[in-house]
Amino acid sequence: MPRAHKQVYDTRFFVEHFYSSDNDILARTKRELSDPSLQKTVSVIALHEFYRLNLERAGRDVALIRTNMIKDDFRCIDVDSRISIRGAEIRKKYTIPMGDSLIAATVSELNAVCVTDDPHIRDIKEIKTRWII
Secondary structure (H helix, E strand, C coil), X not given: CCCCCEEEECHHHHHHHHHCCCHHHHHHHHHHHHCCXXXXXXXXXXXXXXXXXXXXHCCHHHXXXXXXXXXXXXXXECCCXXXXXXXXXXXXXXXXXXXXXXXXXXXXXXXXXXXXXXXXXXXXXXXXXXXXX
């Protein structure tokens, strides 16, 4: 699938980038991050999920460093009333977790492509997704 310029990165991308032991996956995430043609955005929901995961796996210092790296390199999108309402509609229709529905709603509002392999998000027909493989 050809890459659209607007990309919203799901939590799964960051998990693979920072925690994968697969050198092929790491090469793909690094290549993705270095592509200047992509408008890289992230929902604050994905930041929350990734920060929490790092707190559990690596501690607060690592969580802060990694989250700040993402904030520096990505445009962060807050949840506003439009995203909140759209997320509720998606959540009801697909019976998915709130975080995934808000990330999907962000993708929808930005008319972007979500970079994820999460089946909760991939199965949403109203948005486009792609994965790094």
